[in-house]
Amino acid sequence: MKRRAHETSIEDEEIDLSNNVGHLLRRAQQRTAAIYVEEIGREMSSPQFSLLLAILQEPGRAQIDFVQKVGIDRSTLSAMVDRLVKRGMLTRERAQHDQRVDALFITPKGTATVRRAIPGAYNVHRRVMQLLPVDLRVGFIKALTVLSEQPAEPSKPKPRRKSATAGEDDAE
């Protein structure tokens, strides 16, 4: 592991959860999720809301498009779409021009459901922002946006020379 970052001997007491972005992000999301439930309820999970909203705005796109747009794994998305189709929120249609792709459409019921949730989504955003000191708000969203935009190689792993295989430079 590339410990050259800080090759000092590290005491257990020197690290703690309060300066661990991963942990903080999880807690923050947890808090946000709680507010989400208060505002929107359990009819739709937050990722489901994101997906439905995206489809509402660009109906007819292929699943793969939403994978990238919404940031949900291919197989996860497939399962999510299954559930939402089962609940009458979405439909799948085989694309004519390419028989491999499923175009996604939102049903009237799905549309109504998302639209109903939109005010709640605003409230979630607003309430979370209100928890923060005013001077941190803009920067916070900026920071999250930057992190969200970083493409972690989203299903486009650029066919590197298949020679060596092995290490993703995973450093073990």
Next chain:
Amino acid sequence: MKRRAHETSIEDEEIDLSNNVGHLLRRAQQRTAAIYVEEIGREMSSPQFSLLLAILQEPGRAQIDFVQKVGIDRSTLSAMVDRLVKRGMLTRERAQHDQRVDALFITPKGTATVRRAIPGAYNVHRRVMQLLPVDLRVGFIKALTVLSEQPAEPSKPKPRRKSATAGEDDAE
């Protein structure tokens, strides 16, 4: 996005994922999780690391203490501890003073595992921070800390007058 709470008629196009804290937090966490895997691998999930670290720092505390400290649900934590015990990272010991509580201890193996992961944890933190413009970094952590600290009534629902029962003031 601050279109004043709601009450206005909202067009679908006016809201989008790029100003939705919930969505942004999820994406950001996703990105962080990917870095976590690169640095630490799949030996431990991020929540497991948090838990082990907490126990390393305060061994012998009851499970319930870690529920609050680490922010993991009671039953989730129970299952996590099961897995970690099974993998020889933790032990449970019935507390003498209160036969209901399980005190948690980290084993030498667990200790070694966390300690080995600590440099990686630093790297995760560092790498995530480096993705951000310098001027956003401190504020970002501050904001996350604030959000993390908000207690969403963590298993301490304070026995309100048992009179009315009913509404958790859940609004809805």
Next chain:
DNA sequence: TATTGTTATACTCTATAACTATA
């Protein structure tokens, strides 16, 4: 051969409720 989507597998996390054994 590459791409889209599905399926299988396996983990993990979350939440609720009911249950036990204590206190």
Next chain:
DNA sequence: TATAGTTATAGAGTATAACAATA
């Protein structure tokens, strides 16, 4: 009765790998 922990359910999301159909 309240608390600590477990267990049973149920629902989601995530990730990997393998596969079929299609391009």
